[in-house]
Amino acid sequence: MAGFYACIQALSGNCETALVxxxxxxxxxxxxGLVARILHAFSPIGKDLDSLADMVSFGIAPGMMVFNFLxxxxxxxxxxxxxYGKLFLIAAFAIPVFSALRLAKFNNDERQHVSFIxxxxxxxxxxxxxxxYTLAPLESKFHWDGWIVSQSxxxxxxxxxxxxxxxxxxxxxxxxxxLLLISTIPMFSLKTTSxxxxxxxxxxxxxxxxxxxxxxxxxxxxxATILLYIIFSIFNKQP
Numbered sequence: 154m155a156g157f158y159a160c161i162q163a164l165s166g167n168c169e170t171a172l173v174x175x176x177x178x179x180x181x182x183x184x185x186g187l188v189a190r191i192l193h194a195f196s197p198i199g200k201d202l203d204s205l206a207d208m209v210s211f212g213i214a215p216g217m218m219v220f221n222f223l224x225x226x227x228x229x230x231x232x233x234x235x236x237y238g239k240l241f242l243i244a245a246f247a248i249p250v251f252s253a254l255r256l257a258k259f260n261n262d263e264r265q266h267v268s269f270i271x272x273x274x275x276x277x278x279x280x281x282x283x284x285x286y287t288l289a290p291l292e293s294k295f296h297w298d299g300w301i302v303s304q305s306x307x308x309x310x311x312x313x314x315x316x317x318x319x320x321x322x323x324x325x326x327x328x329x330x331x332l333l334l335i336s337t338i339p340m341f342s343l344k345t346t347s348x349x350x351x352x353x354x355x356x357x358x359x360x361x362x363x364x365x366x367x368x369x370x371x372x373x374x375x376x377a378t379i380l381l382y383i384i385f386s387i388f389n390k391q392p
Contacts, residue, residue, distance in 0.1 A: 155181065156210025159282075163218035166225070168289045171218055172282045172372065178210035179275045204256045211278035212252030218285050219327050220245035226323070229316040244324035247331040248281065255334035269340040272333040276340075276379050280330065283375040288319070333383070340386040355385045 159174035185203060189195040223245055227238030252274045262270065341355055359382055366374030 156206060156214055159210060159214035160217050163214050163282075164221055166221055168218065168282070168286045171214065172286050175210060175214055175278055175282045178206075178214075179279060182207060182210070182275055200260065204260055207256055207274055208249070208253060211274040212249040212256075215278040215281040216245050216248035216252075218282055219248060219323065222285050222288070223320060223323060226316055226320045230320065238320075241320050241324045244327040247328045248277070251331035251334045252277070258335065269342060271336045271338060272330070272340060272383065273342075274334065276382060277330060277334055280376060280379040281327075283372050283379070287373045287376060288323075338387060340383075359385060 155174045155178035159171045159178065162168075162171035162174060182203070185199075186195075189199055220242055223241050227241055230238055232238045255271055255274055258271070259269075359378065362381055363374070363378040366377045368374070370377065
């Protein structure tokens, strides 16, 4: 339900509501396995339903968000032929397509019980939902104290760029990060069976940085945290 609502809001251009809905879906996704074990309700059907829900919340919703953003951007460019601008919209399709491939690979890969191979779809979705929120016009955002300065700086920077530059950059980034979904890069899981510092160093550091970045930079800090997660995973030697 949260993912479906995020899709509706994303395609309508309500980026802040869509972001909140995806974050709620991510919370459910983080807890569903724990709840299933507590209730002794885990099953192969539950595993498949989990992937289907993930596809909606973390594949289709961010794809719609990026599609709407690219569509708005391409309309601001004076194209010789309008079809040129429409071609950039194809980049948004990479997000749901590679998310589906990532989920299918995960369900059939016995190596991914403790850690991940490739970027998890929830992290990828949060990366894009938070990034588009940051790049969207300020009037569509929450103007909370402490957030507006960083958001204004980023929005002003992107506004100063020629629209075609932002359009090309987002399109290339959408394809690039989508390829990370099916890459062979090991990614550590945020779920852990122990609260000890040893073996969870990256998890705790990432959590501390996430709180600090979000407190200082608002939603832009969420984007930075996901990027840091990718970097940590690349250099982390333990699952």
